[in-house]
Amino acid sequence: MTASSSREVIVEADGGSRGNPGPAGYGAVVLDPVTGETLAEAAEYIGVATNNVAEYKGLVAGLKAARELFPDATVHVRMDSKLVVEQMSGRWKIKHPDMKPLAAEAGRVFPAGRVRYEWIPRERNKHADRLANEAMDAGKLGRAWEPSASTAALDSAAARNAATLPPSGPPGDATAGAARARAALATAGGLEPGGTRTAPGGTHSAPGGGTGTGVWPGAVSRPTTPDAETGPGTGAEDGLFAAEEAAPPATASGDFEAEAAAARPAALQPPAAAPRQGWSGGPDMGAPATFVLLRHGETALTPEKRFSGSGGTDPELSAAGLRQAEAVAEALAARGTVQEIVSSPLTRCRQTAAAVAARLGLDVRVEQGLRETDFGAWEGLTFREVRERYAEDLDAWLASPKAAPTGGGESFATVARRVAATRDRLTAAYAGRTVLLVTHVTPIKTLVRLALGAPPESLFRMELSAASISAVAYYADGNASVRLLNDTSHLR
Numbered sequence: 001m002t003a004s005s006s007r008e009v010i011v012e013a014d015g016g017s018r019g020n021p022g023p024a025g026y027g028a029v030v031l032d033p034v035t036g037e038t039l040a041e042a043a044e045y046i047g048v049a050t051n052n053v054a055e056y057k058g059l060v061a062g063l064k065a066a067r068e069l070f071p072d073a074t075v076h077v078r079m080d081s082k083l084v085v086e087q088m089s090g091r092w093k094i095k096h097p098d099m100k101p102l103a104a105e106a107g108r109v110f111p112a113g114r115v116r117y118e119w120i121p122r123e124r125n126k127h128a129d130r131l132a133n134e135a136m137d138a139g140k141l142g143r144a145w146e147p148s149a150s151t152a153a154l155d156s157a158a159a160r161n162a163a164t165l166p167p168s169g170p171p172g173d174a175t176a177g178a179a180r181a182r183a184a185l186a187t188a189g190g191l192e193p194g195g196t197r198t199a200p201g202g203t204h205s206a207p208g209g210g211t212g213t214g215v216w217p218g219a220v221s222r223p224t225t226p227d228a229e230t231g232p233g234t235g236a237e238d239g240l241f242a243a244e245e246a247a248p249p250a251t252a253s254g255d256f257e258a259e260a261a262a263a264r265p266a267a268l269q270p271p272a273a274a275p276r277q278g279w280s281g282g283p284d285m286g287a288p289a290t291f292v293l294l295r296h297g298e299t300a301l302t303p304e305k306r307f308s309g310s311g312g313t314d315p316e317l318s319a320a321g322l323r324q325a326e327a328v329a330e331a332l333a334a335r336g337t338v339q340e341i342v343s344s345p346l347t348r349c350r351q352t353a354a355a356v357a358a359r360l361g362l363d364v365r366v367e368q369g370l371r372e373t374d375f376g377a378w379e380g381l382t383f384r385e386v387r388e389r390y391a392e393d394l395d396a397w398l399a400s401p402k403a404a405p406t407g408g409g410e411s412f413a414t415v416a417r418r419v420a421a422t423r424d425r426l427t428a429a430y431a432g433r434t435v436l437l438v439t440h441v442t443p444i445k446t447l448v449r450l451a452l453g454a455p456p457e458s459l460f461r462m463e464l465s466a467a468s469i470s471a472v473a474y475y476a477d478g479n480a481s482v483r484l485l486n487d488t489s490h491l492r
Helices: 051-069 082-088 100-109 126-140 156-160 174-187 226-230 236-246 252-267 319-335 347-360 383-389 391-399 412-429 441-452 456-461
Strands: 008-017 022-031 038-049 074-079 115-119 196-198 289-295 340-343 364-366 434-439 469-474 480-487
Touching: 008 051, 008 126, 022 051, 022 126, 038 051, 038 126, 051 074, 051 082, 051 100, 051 126, 074 082, 082 100, 082 115, 289 347, 289 412, 289 441, 319 347, 340 347, 347 364, 347 434, 383 391, 412 441, 412 456, 434 441, 441 456, 441 469, 441 480
Parallel strands: 008 074, 074 115, 289 434, 340 364, 340 434
Antiparallel strands: 008 022, 022 038, 038 196, 289 469, 469 480
């Protein structure tokens, strides 16, 4: 990989021994400190060793993986081993003969001034811990750890079959989505020697991303005409809901395919056909209402990929989230096109909106319809925890947009109706203006889905990172144009 300009990365590492000493292994992961995205993973079974030796080997592997990505990086190491953290920070002496050479090796990977160490509790080091256990499990079977078999983040099999496999996480699981994409690229040649998988390119580059000032990028997809797909006087989302109500709930994938096939002739109408309103050749519809869709910055729950909707604890932005809010505020100020700001009522959105409003000198209007889905009893849980506790309810939710989470949460169909009604109110109120909507994963994906006339299944096929920017333009004749999706260039 070509050397990059200096930047910070996070290395989380762990090691374990089943017997201490006993069969041992390590795991390490390199993370983007802003988005939380997985950039590289490493794991290895090392035979019989102590916990501490395994932890040190995990540290060395993580530092080397970070150096492969960014040789000039500054590194923030986080481990749940108090011993390793204190010894590498120079506060404790290293007395054990097996650890002295490992500590020295770790110290040579980067200059001492470019690495800082932090102790974290074990529950915050689950990614590296899981990798270490995968390595030990593989060693028990006489095999090497395989990145493609890992459930930690990079599962190349899931990436290759993303179009047909059921979702492996909640909508908006941006870290998992980016990881699977990187795994697919790594399969083509990014697997590093020694059990390390490196993400090609280092950081995620969002489609359509850019940093220039001026208007939002031009349309990248042809808008659908509601009348052509669903009949006179019927919006695209209304026709879609009608199909949902009539379709049997048992086999959702077939229903989605049927809906997509029904919509495809109009959505993919060739340019030679009669021109539609809103495009060249039709009447002038005037300036559209442009919604710049900003997902809020990170909270403490975001990097842990926990369900966080409108029925939970209403968390505040984390330190990383506050930095993201400032970065996006600076980017929007540079563009200079936002004229109004509307926010979800939840704290994380209002904090993000406030940062932007302070830079732009605008007021913030709160809109209840922009709140996130109520995930019921799943609030605060990971996807795996929901699978363990509410397997049947989760399967039903994944299979049908009409199914609600356990405990009286909102279905995606309910959220779509709420979001569509909010969209209609706001497009009428802000016709011809550019409005920043600070909201959440599900409302943003729903607005994009409805603009494209895509089936509900598409919610699980979009990536949406924290503090990312998307944009949709709405014309007077009802047409919509998706202009941008998941731009995170301002965070790099």
